[in-house]
Each structure stands twice: as C-alpha cells, then as structure tokens.
Amino acid sequence: MRNATATILKPLPDHLFKVHGESAEMRWEAMSGQGYHTPIDRFFVRNHTYTPLIDATTWHLRLHGAGLRCPREFSYEELRAMPSRTYDVAIECAGNGRRFYGRQQHEAAPGTQWGLGAIGVARWRGVPLKHLLKEAGVRPDAVDVLPVGLDAPFEDHGHVRRPLPIDKAMDDVLVAYEMNGERLPPDHGFPARLVVPGWVGIASVKWLGEIEVSTSKLLSPWNTVFYPDVTTQPVxxxxxxxxxxxxxxxxxxxxxxxxxxxxxxxxxxxxxxxxxxxxxxxxxxxxxxxxxxxxxxxxxxxxxxxxxxxxxxxxxxxxxxxxxxxxxxxxxxxxxxxxxxxxxxxxxx
Known part of the structure; x- marks a missing residue:
C-alpha cells in the first residue's frame, strides 16, 4: 500500500494506481467488475502542482470580461441551489497512451509516460455553464471563455487556464460540484470544476475560481505552449x-x-x-x-x-x-x- 504523495490527497495503493510524480494513472485491471462508472477511489489524477484545500464557505466563482453585460459572483451555496443537470462523461488526459509512441512505434515522445489509464468516466452533477453565462448577461459578440483554476501557479506560467470557444461553452459544458453522487473530492476539483464532454482533459479545469468571457480570441500557455491544436479526443x-x-x-x-x-x-x-x-x-x-x-x-x-x-x-x-x-x-x-x-x-x- 502506497501512501498519498505530497501532491495528491487520496490513497494511491499499488494495485489501483501507477504513480507518475504529481499524477496517478489508473490500472485497467482495477475496472474489472466495477460497473459503468470509474469509482472515485481509482479515478486517475492529473495535477500540474498539487491538490489545494479550498474552503467552500469563502469560495466564489467570478464571471467577468468584456463579453458579459453584468459580471457576477456565485457562492458555493448559490451554485448548488441552481437547477442542476447530471451527465455521464469521460475525462481523459490528452497524453493518455503516450508511452506507446516509444514502446510500440520506437519514437518516444516527451512528457508523462501514461499507459491507457489516464481516463475515467464519472456521473457528474452541476450547473450547465450556459446557465451561468446567461445569468451574467453573455453578449452576442462573445468569442472565448477562459476558466481559471485555483491550484498553485505552474512554474512561471501562472494558474492553469485554457480557453473554450463560446459555442462549446454554450453547448454541453458543466460546472460540476458532485462526482458519482458524492461531493466533488479535493483531488478532482472541489468545490467546482468544468466538465467538457469529448474534449481533452485539460479543458475540464479543476478548482474553478474565475471565468473570463471575451469578445476576442484568448490565448494561454495551455493552448499555445502545452496543448496546441488538440481539442476533441480520438478513438x-x-x-x-x-x-x-x-x-x-x-x-x-x-x-x-x-x-x-x-x-x-x-x-x-x-x-x-x-x-x-x-x-x-x-x-x-x-x-x-x-x-x-x-x-x-x-x-x-x-x-x-x-x-x-x-x-x-x-x-x-x-x-x-x-x-x-x-x-x-x-x-x-x-x-x-x-x-x-x-x-x-x-x-x-
């Protein structure tokens, strides 16, 4: 039994996980007989720094930017009181399967050498992002939405943040606060995270703190330096x-x-x-x-x-x-x- 690393709070037993530094990959044999959803205790973790502990009583989600008519802040209780939706959605790291570039094709690629275990399917409950955007008066000329995480800044790149086009944000994106019927665990984004169906995991920003809505294209290190030109996940x-x-x-x-x-x-x-x-x-x-x-x-x-x-x-x-x-x-x-x-x-x- 391996204790949790300094960057991840939940236990990481060897029979469930393979640890990659600040992240943990699910072992696929751990899904045998587990039903449709990935249990929380074996859902993979991808951290850039470490899991933060956030007090929900003082937390607020701030929506701001030129693409909104009336910027808003929502408390945790306000978020939970809004009409909710529940979706079964896979979240998968863009680098899932990276080690097979080297193992099978003899062309190793840099980065965390994930097998196939950087994926999990959970039942997420929360508020559709489009509902929050409408509450804040999203403008017809809005272009991009930039969610920002509250985890510690990564190197000199600042907080994790990756823009979404407004069409995707107004489609099926969820601001989730529950996972498999339980309060969202710290390692998976408590108090709230984005869940972006079909897209690479980096789009599903954890530990949401703010969302900027712009009337022009937005850039961040997470769509220029680290994850350029990757959006929808392949087969x-x-x-x-x-x-x-x-x-x-x-x-x-x-x-x-x-x-x-x-x-x-x-x-x-x-x-x-x-x-x-x-x-x-x-x-x-x-x-x-x-x-x-x-x-x-x-x-x-x-x-x-x-x-x-x-x-x-x-x-x-x-x-x-x-x-x-x-x-x-x-x-x-x-x-x-x-x-x-x-x-x-x-x-x-």
Missing amino acids: KSAFELAWNARLPISRVPLVLHGRSWSGRGRIVRVEVSFDGGLTWREAESHGRHLVSAWLPWHVTWAPRRPGRYFLMARATDETGAAQALTIPRHPFGYHFDAVVQHPIEVVIG
Missing part, C-alpha cells in the same frame, strides 16, 4: 486486464472485457485480434452506449497453447473514425489512438 480501446496478465488454458472459453471510447461520437464496432492482427473478431457490446463516455464490451477466447500473446482491440465510432495499427508521432505525445498491443501470458493450470 481508443483498452482491456480490463493487468499488463502481462497470466491467463489459464481452460476447456471453457475465457470471457475478456474491455471498453472503447471516442470524443467524436458513439462507438459502433469493436474488433479483437489474438494473432497479431492477422484476423479480427467482432466483440459484443453491453451496458450503456453514450456519446460522452465509453462502451463496455466482451469477447470469448479459448487459447489452445501456452505462451506469450498480444491482445489487440480496435474500435470505430459513428463518424467512421477507427483505430489504425500505427499513427504518425505527435511531437508532444498527444492523441495516441493506434491499436495497443496488450501482452499476456497463457499458462497451464
């Missing part, structure tokens, strides 16, 4: 298995489970290969089929011989976007959406 798939899992030979076919997701739309097909991509078999889906979250699926397999195998899963979404066997290297290691080769060992008995 990905993962098995609910440990890396190098040991599976037994059995007369009864094994049932393997996994999940696939895309920021662009619903997953319409998942195929699995057990022979390095020579042949593919369509997996059966089960559970919910939500645009903003993921699709659980399963497939049966009866391995005949012991040895080392690579499981492969590829998904296609409703836009026709599908996972390829290889993809061009991204200079920052973002958006790795190629088929991942998941090693396992088949053993006798």
